[in-house]
Amino acid sequence: MSEEIILSELSQEEIYELMKEDLYDGLADEIVEEVNESLGRGQQPYEVLTYGLVAGMEIVGNDFRDGILFVPEVLMAAKAMKAGMAILRPLLAETGAEKIGSMVIGTVKGDIHDIGKNLVTMMMEGAGFEVFDLGINNSAEAYIEAIEKHDADILGMSALLTTTMPYMKVVIDTLKEKGIRKNVVVLVGGAPLNEAFAEAIEADAYCRDAAVAVETAKKFMQIRRGVKA
């Protein structure tokens, strides 16, 4: 499908530019070739991640936020990113890149819609967070167990349904009862939510999409670092 682009003839800057375009267009095979080509030239895994995949997904995330791209296109991009990450993840683990923070994430009880949650997971990983993905249909107990086990900085909860989003309040109330609400930053997201809802249930923030989730998480980590220091 790809027209005559010969990667070996491109400069590294041009390859990174191409990676951004190919992520935007959701071309997984091409991304794999470009990641391998870059690594073959001696680029560090975190450089490929940062200047290629994350830079590309930032454009995708911004255009999603601005209503230029929609979920199907973002899923395609995420699939391409995933293909690239599959190569980079083991290499990144070897090099022991420093984590920005850790996050427990999952859809709430009764809700099995995980497309948005999966996008957030990928974007957070790309941004340098360690993410513990609990999958779908999580009880308050499941979230809390994971938060304690991993000493997580952030809890991310997602719901697509108006009928399941009230469960987020149950989780937050349980955190309060256990006296651990202040230990964790609670971010909530999902199509039917808004800021007023997040405020009403006393979450720390509503994130309208994956890009906002990453920005918000980074911001809260700076505050936490500040508090801890």
Next chain:
Amino acid sequence: MTQSMTSLERTRTVLAGGIPDRVPVDLHNFMMVAEASGAPFPEFFQDGEAMAEGQIKAWREFGHDVLILENGTAALAEACGAQVEYMEGSAPVCHGPAIKSLDDIDKLEVPDPYKVFPLTENLRATRIVAQEIGDKAFIIGRADQGPFSLAAMLLGMEEFLLRLAQADGGRSGRRGGGGDAELAKKLHRLLEFSLAVTTRYAYAQIQAGAHMTSIGESLSGPDVCSPKSYKTFEWSYAKRMVENLKADNIQLAYHICGDATAIVPDMVETGATILELDYKVDMLAVKAATRGRATVLGPVDPSGVLALGAPSDVENAAREAIEILGEGGGLILGPGCALPPKTPAENVHRLIETARKYGVYA
């Protein structure tokens, strides 16, 4: 002249483009009804008689004008062979596709709603409610999901959306290339199948005694898909469904939740009698697009306001909706999407009182 009409007259007047005595109110309360029944949700949602009894009981308690009957969003998917799980405390959910790939479309069969579970139970509920109170209240027997959302459940939501992007995608990068036309053709075949399934069920709902039927197509809305995808893969199917039903004097309510503002003019163009819209829409834009052409059902926030808000929040949201959307008729006030199980009765009463107090037409 408050309350000079029956619920049925009031609702029919609005749907015909006229001005009733006051704004009618609907409840989208199948989960509240399950909660109130005390029965386990999985049992309740598979029992037509229990669902009917619960709906009638709720109607006697609240006195709303319009009932929406359904058991969630997965009935047609289940009838077509998708894996559906009945869970406690929530509506049944579809978690496994009916077909593994778009090459398996021929394996699907249009289910006979009079024979295949759970359509049989939903129709039973409609039949009982219609017999008992159909001469007083207006009954919408929901024909479950529309062609687009049903197709997504049959193929698996993520797979469907990925295929959609591939089929529709114009690339922006230097590699160029466009959508995959072969793939688009296959998607259209699946959508044709889904249209047949949902249309057949819609007729059955009317035969069971519903005054009107309804489809949900939230997945095709701008919270998920681009208006371009909506136009290519949803709009013409919804329009054909409306036209087919209209030929037999059947009216359709067309539900897309989230912020559907960008496609509301297109939704109006389908000819649907009712647009069921969520609190995220821009009410002024919606009023401009629907005035004299369609009735809006909604758009009070079911979770943030009706389930979690105070009665005063309900009143404020309802008054705002009445002022903007109810001007000159064209509004059935209610939640724009399903009410959570534990929605306080007090808030539901306040919703209806607000329509009685502030929704009166001079």
